[in-house]
Amino acid sequence: MRVATKPVIRGAVWAAASLLVVLLLLVIVRLPWAGDLGIHAATIERLRHHLAAPGNPLVDADTPSPYYSPWMLLLGCLAKVTGLGTFVVLRVAALAGLGLLVTGVVHLVRTFSARRAAPPLALLCLVLLWGPAVFNWSGFPGLNSLALTIAYPSTFALGLSFHFWALLRKALRKEGGGWPVFLGLGLLWAVILLSHQFTGVVASFGGLAMMLGARPRPSRAVLVRSAGGVALGTVLLGLWPYYSFFGLFGAGGLEQIHRSLYRDLLPHFGLALVGVAALVLRFRRDRRDELVLFFLFGAVVFAAGGLSGHYSWGRVLPAVLIPAQLAAALDVFESGRAGVRRVFAGLLGAALLVGAWTQAGTLGYVVPRDALPTPVAAKYRPPWPGYKWLAQEVRYGDVVMAKTFPSRQIPAYGPYTVAPGYPDFFLPDQEQRVTAVRDYFAAGTARAERLDILRRYGVRWVVAYPGDGGLRADDPALRRVATGPRGQVLYEVVGG
Template sequence: MSADLLVRRAVRGATALRGGAGWRPTPYQLFGGLFWLVMSLASWRLPMCCDFGQHAAVIERLKANLFHPAHPMADLPGAGSPYYSPYAFAQGAFARLTGLPGRQVVRLSGPLNLLVLLTGIGRFVRVLTPRIWAPVLSLLAMVLLWGTKRAWWSGYLGLMSMTGNLPYPSTFAIGLAFWAWALTGTRARGMGGLVRYVGPSGLRSFSGYAGLGALYGLILLVHPITSIAAVLGAVAFVAGWQSRWRAAIVGRWALAGAAALLVGHCWPYFDVFALTGDRSVDALHERLYVGMPGHFWLALIGVPALWLRARRAKRSEGHWWRDPLVLMFVLECATVAYGWVSGHYTYGRILGLTLVPLQFALGVELAAPRPWGSGRRRLGLVAAVGACVGFLTVQAGAVVPRSLDPVGFDQPPRWPTYAWAARHIKPGEAVITDGFYDVHSIAGYGPDLAAPLWPDPALDERDRLRRRAAVRAYLNPASTRAERTAIARRYHVRWLLMTRWHQVPEEATVVERSRKTGEVLARVGG
């Protein structure tokens, strides 16, 4: 730590003792606060879409029964479902306490998740460098340097994707991952700057390492796929910065790992370690590997900055991998490649975090106080052009409302609402749907689906596929009334939510029709 940094901290502390009259916000506090406000509003204005209904359904089930929730989307037991994480449990408890519906709790989670993410980024960059503009430049690189094709997945941190995915558990888990990396890097390098944030016992205490391990265990439970990237980052920081490997140091890191495993093992709602062999969602994630250059190529602007870090590490430490960002990038690329080669495409979910070393290396390099030579000047110019290209081609519609849009930017998806149908359906009543939007959304209002949309360990995949086949048979125009009645009785179906392209069966009673989409809600059964 440089002497001038110590002087600045001492002066800041003295100013605080005199009443804090001299406090001034840092550039990141100003920019991050503005970013938090803009993105919270941008996320709030979007209607429920994509996976929003799934997460709202989880909260509805926990709101109904906090300790023994039903399956997130079906009238079945929910034991073993990984959706019932500590994060969802807290949301369900909040819903029970306030009486708010699940979809409102999900919406309220967006600003909280963004706050965790932004503070985690700030702490993470401070561990990499004390340069005050580095967090701002890193954040800009993270949200703008993706590609020129829209990448819309949970866990992707581009502006466009964040508008829809801020309220999801993945964003909260990524924010925790940045905090975990910051604390891991601090311990590995033996810095003392964060003692006040982890208690008086200090960074070298066993309780501090156990607490760090518990944080990784929490990430594992909240979003298991994010925990893979989180652990790879932890390995990179420990391998890169831990210089002395005495028995006590090994024991402390072993304690952190044991604490993480213990937290994961003790969670009663599902067995997180059983997910390692679950390939039921791999087919859904194969699309992650399609069109990768168009989704990510602008992030390659950070390659020269990462190469500079590797060269400096080799010159000062003797090995290129002693730089944590470089090693993190290599490990994450290897994991993504393994997902492609093995067909375990779910590992591709860490693609968004694989860009973090590139984006943050670029932000740190451009914030360096050294005089700008021609090489860094060119890198800064290329980064600025890339950020403008990313913003204008993909990201601008996230923060520019259509009413203020001068050129017609690509906007986030705006799905129809199903409140008009949900007000007739009691929570827990089963529905058969034949559309794309309704099958994703209606469970978020409280009803169940006769055939759950996504695979879930709480329901045997063969049973789910049988239910989906039964729904297709019910909707088949060639099916008889007796066949439809048998299916409705078998799965306790009370309602049909039909698009205008399907004819309502003769035994169903139309209750309401949507004026916007033409969809029909009809009642069947008793």
């Protein structure tokens, strides 16, 4: 009976991981809209129309943007050459990102363990071992978060990161790797950093941990090749023509946005404590364990960000969680005594079940809500509706006056907005634009001043909910054109 149990458990782990992958494939068909999908769609739209000089993706301004990464450039080329719709291209991006992530996890885990069940168990830990409360953020691959960010560059970059760590770990082994291997790793490192800067920091910490924890210690020749790879990657970062990577180091204005990363840590990430316990066991066996070092690098920077008020440093949190999640999967097989392994496996299984239940609302993206059991349906949160209704009237390149939330979606269809829906480090008049939008909708602003704002930014359309403010609905300068969800109205600017 004892002999038969292991294949049954292994089969269950593979089946559960396969079901999660199938679920995410079905999510890609639906491509639920939330968060930053609008800006990534807008980036593809700009590249489709102006590949060499796309300008700002959100507002009508000739400025660089960190969203023009190598990955988005490739997607823009795909859109331009094939004529595929932007959201079709985003589905292609989602499929590629998922493929890279799954194969990357398998690739890395196999460098740590030959156990057949280790890779699928690591996938389960990566997407389920988070917390008893749902947490969604790009670069944080919880199941529900991943369902909403599967098409984002962060997913692509994270998938590449797993392959980067695996390839680096292989290159550092006794047989080592030649110059082409390490130069290729430098190129890969630069692509990750350019494609999603926060994930690039996580990838860098992971790479440093693989270097410091390598056994045997890297020879002088390997260290020289590694330095050559870093030098090549750094040169490529400096040469990237679409934005100044090193100019991002002076960027500000991100602290308040990221402050929530330091709130409710146990509800959002408490299940990963099982992995922290596994890291403790790994540390007792090996003081230079790569996953332990990876975790410590992330934990130190995360703590420093919270103590110093640099809350944007909280984006390094995947460098804390990912090594803990991987350690949880690996230590089911590696913990010393059989009794310890059984206890740990029981704790991990319970944590995974809690994580699965927490994120069960993800099923709502592929199953009609009324077909879900009531407790699961209660966890489902509908995605954003988008602005397809507006795109039927507004042409590519038109400028739309809208508040912040609509401004995060409208550029996905080709128009610009007066102010960007997200902080923009390279837009010199960002504050003036934000002030102009606020003044236009403010209750005490005179009609003449509102008309001046519309003229100043070449506004052709206004989008507003009832009660938003701005020019009156019956103002002669506006013509009501269409009505969207929840009473939102599209007005054409027809005069002054």
